[in-house]
Amino acid sequence: MYDPNEECKAMIDALKELCQRKNMTPHGLAKKAGLSPSTVYAIWNGTAKPQVATILAVCNALDVKIGDLFDRNGGAALGDITCEEEKLMESYQRLSEENKEKFKEYIDVLSEFLDKD
Numbered sequence: 001m002y003d004p005n006e007e008c009k010a011m012i013d014a015l016k017e018l019c020q021r022k023n024m025t026p027h028g029l030a031k032k033a034g035l036s037p038s039t040v041y042a043i044w045n046g047t048a049k050p051q052v053a054t055i056l057a058v059c060n061a062l063d064v065k066i067g068d069l070f071d072r073n074g075g076a077a078l079g080d081i082t083c084e085e086e087k088l089m090e091s092y093q094r095l096s097e098e099n100k101e102k103f104k105e106y107i108d109v110l111s112e113f114l115d116k117d
Helices: 004-021 026-033 037-044 052-062 083-094 097-115
Strands: none
Touching: 004 037, 004 052, 026 037, 026 052, 037 052
């Protein structure tokens, strides 16, 4: 079963790690998430347990999935992808095989062009 105190502590640790990866301070997170700095600092320091709406606002601000805050395995192989990258992958998966090949060719050409800079 879940221990709410342990789960909150693990979530806070994951939150701190995600902020560090994205070079975001607690104050910057509060601003981007539309939360008061005192709310974020209270979560950050473990003196408050966030409500679901607050967690979702934090996830949106960090561009991560809610599961990323609760993943005890350090994230899946693709755990570090953003929501935007996930949408791109979903779009790619809906393409026909022929269009997937065209897309790959486009990416190869674009990569070659960008590598020249």
